[in-house]
Amino acid sequence: MSTHNADSITIKNLEAALAGESMAHIKYMYFAQVCRAAGDEETAQAFEATAAQEVQHAFGHMDLLFPKAQLDPAKCLELAIEGETYEYTEMYPNFRHMAVQEQHDAAVAEFDEQIEESKEHAAQFKAVLEKAAKRFNALTKVEERHANHYRAALERVNALQEKCA
Numbered sequence: 001m002s003t004h005n006a007d008s009i010t011i012k013n014l015e016a017a018l019a020g021e022s023m024a025h026i027k028y029m030y031f032a033q034v035c036r037a038a039g040d041e042e043t044a045q046a047f048e049a050t051a052a053q054e055v056q057h058a059f060g061h062m063d064l065l066f067p068k069a070q071l072d073p074a075k076c077l078e079l080a081i082e083g084e085t086y087e088y089t090e091m092y093p094n095f096r097h098m099a100v101q102e103q104h105d106a107a108v109a110e111f112d113e114q115i116e117e118s119k120e121h122a123a124q125f126k127a128v129l130e131k132a133a134k135r136f137n138a139l140t141k142v143e144e145r146h147a148n149h150y151r152a153a154l155e156r157v158n159a160l161q162e163k164c165a
């Protein structure tokens with residue numbers, strides 16, 4: 001889902017590294033919950049501190065996969081819609097199918113829930129994108145008004161200069 005050549009091994013490795021670091025973050029936050037529930041605050045904090053560093057590692061991979069110079073809010077929303085749509089149209093339905101075959105009922109229920117969630121997220125991002133598009137159009141109109149204003153001023157100045165010449 002990056003903006004790069006999907007055949008590059010390094011891009012695939014960066015995507016795998018991004019997935020790994022992201023997962024490490026979530027795992028450590030989860031382990032921190034386990035430690036805190038067991039009354040081990042010190043270990044909980046050690047996990048949380050490391051989890052925060054994993055986010056920075058993941059951001060580093062994001063910088064290479066999705067350079068900020070190539071992104072704007074509309075592009076970010078498009079990528080997010082693409083990702084969520086993939087989740088609810090392909091990924092989770094495939095996972096669900098396999099879970100049914102393996103009779104893993106809890107996983108089936110989990111995937112069903114995630115299909116609904118991803119659908120909702122995609123719809124929410126689409127709504128934000130539509131609103132943003134209107135804002136962008138409004139800005140374009142303001143710019144157009146400014147340009148017309150300057151053009152009129154320039155014509156006035158030119159007319160004045162012709163008169164003086």
Ligand SMILES: [Fe+2]
Nearest residue numbers: 021053054057
């Ligand atoms: Fe890391």
Ligand SMILES: [Fe+2]
Nearest residue numbers: 084117118121
């Ligand atoms: Fe989501």
